[in-house]
Ligand SMILES: [Fe+2]
């Protein structure tokens with residue numbers, strides 16, 4: 001192999017960088033899995049007239065978030081990483097635990113927005129790490145981030161029914 005050629009594997013980067021990308025993808029993967037757990041629970045538990053729309057919206061998003069987890073797992077594999085099993089899972093999403101009051105729709109709306117914000121922030125981080133290093137992971141993260149922005153906006157529109165001012169502030173960043 002001539003001196004100018006480098007061993008590339010799936011991407012042009014040193015191994016430390018690849019490991020960093022795999023680590024951050026794995027974090028996103030766990031966030032998606034935890035979101036699936038909490039969206040399932042809340043899409044079933046919530047009760048009352050105002051809960052109907054939220055239940056349906058959460059039920060729809062479950063498939064989207066599960067799809068994200070699967071695509072992240074696939075990318076981890078392509079980069080030479082190992083997709084972890086459940087024993088490595090650590091729960092973090094306090095804001096979106098099923099409320100004791102099953103009609104407390106507002107706390108779930110706020111919790112979902114917080115979860116989506118967390119996912120958006122984590123994808124932004126990956127997008128930056130991947131710049132000029134791993135275009136395919138960057139592209140995937142941009143696409144998934146756009147999905148999360150859509151979910152976030154949807155729940156801000158639900159928030160508007162409870163608190164117009166808070167929703168307005170959130171919508172404009
Ligand atoms: Fe997601």
Ligand SMILES: [Fe+2]
Pocket residue numbers: 061065116119147148151
């Ligand atoms: Fe989402």
